[in-house]
Amino acid sequence: MNLTSSQLTKIAIALGGCFAVYKFVGHPAAKAMALGVAGVIVGKNVPYISDAL
Structure with a gap:
């Protein structure tokens, strides 16, 4: 799985928002x-789990 820097930035911002709500x-x-x-965001980016979602 190869993610570009723009994809990583989008994921990081989304997970940061989830963390802020949680905290x-x-x-x-x-x-x-x-x-x-946050679990769905991570799950959609893991190759084996994203196929099941």
Whole structure:
């Protein structure tokens, strides 16, 4: 899997937003949502998992 710097930047910004929600929002459902979204972002970029999604 070869990612360009622009693709890595997009992934990093999205994961940074998820981390910010997880870190600074106190509501447990919002934290769970942030972890779920981050998991999907990572999963779509892992070759074997992205085929299943």
